[in-house]
Amino acid sequence: xxxxxxxxxxxxxxxxxxxxxxxxxxxxxxxxxxxxxxxxxxxxxxxxxxxxxxxxxxxxxxxxxxxxxxxxxxxxxxxxxxxxxxxxxxxxxxxxxxxxxxxxxxxxxxxxxxxxxxxxxxxxxxxxxxxxxxxxxxxxxxxxxxxxxxxxxxxxxxxxxxxxxxxxxxxxxxxxxxxxxxxxxxxxxxxxxxxxxxxxxxxxxxxxxxxxxxxxxxxxxxxxxxxxxxxxxxxxxxxxxxxxxxxxxxxx
Numbered sequence: 001x002x003x004x005x006x007x008x009x010x011x012x013x014x015x016x017x018x019x020x021x022x023x024x025x026x027x028x029x030x031x032x033x034x035x036x037x038x039x040x041x042x043x044x045x046x047x048x049x050x051x052x053x054x055x056x057x058x059x060x061x062x063x064x065x066x067x068x069x070x071x072x073x074x075x076x077x078x079x080x081x082x083x084x085x086x087x088x089x090x091x092x093x094x095x096x097x098x099x100x101x102x103x104x105x106x107x108x109x110x111x112x113x114x115x116x117x118x119x120x121x122x123x124x125x126x127x128x129x130x131x132x133x134x135x136x137x138x139x140x141x142x143x144x145x146x147x148x149x150x151x152x153x154x155x156x157x158x159x160x161x162x163x164x165x166x167x168x169x170x171x172x173x174x175x176x177x178x179x180x181x182x183x184x185x186x187x188x189x190x191x192x193x194x195x196x197x198x199x200x201x202x203x204x205x206x207x208x209x210x211x212x213x214x215x216x217x218x219x220x221x222x223x224x225x226x227x228x229x230x231x232x233x234x235x236x237x238x239x240x241x242x243x244x245x246x247x248x249x250x251x252x
Contacts, residue, residue: 121165
């Protein structure tokens, strides 16, 4: 029986209980000319799994401590069109960054492929212990503006979508509550974001200068709301389109 086999048999409980012990066994076995490579590889794989589990446990503990230190964050901006208050990314960052970096957590953002009319946002949350968790969100994004109206370019649409995505992923990751007290859902993050998107779409409809522009705004808005599965929003947009159509037809 090789040294590795003897150690694996004699010290099995310690190997299972201590990742460091597994590494010691592997190092000792590596110096044995008769080492069983297959068994050593199994021990290395076990060692890696235990390290990954430890890293994940440390990550969860750090995230829990961050949330335990966090209270509600007061809104610092107002959407005049929807008459709702919201918290900006700058405010979120200034409150959250000192807390999560103190626990060894770091964030980085990227994008990924998403359905047409959406921007795919990804946030990588990493811990110094070695564990990284990915959070994803597909955010409605306007890909084109109405003809003749300086509403939103493709570049502006991408920037707006990524900005929304970064802000809402931050709130999701750390389970952030906004406001001083419950407002019966009027300022909820999902409603706020949905209302902002719908307001943008209806603004394009109201700005339509002729029926061709109106039709373009309607088709684009319907596509965005279909991707978002917002049937109620689609009906609101339809009402806005019918209203603008009547206005255009009655115009001299």
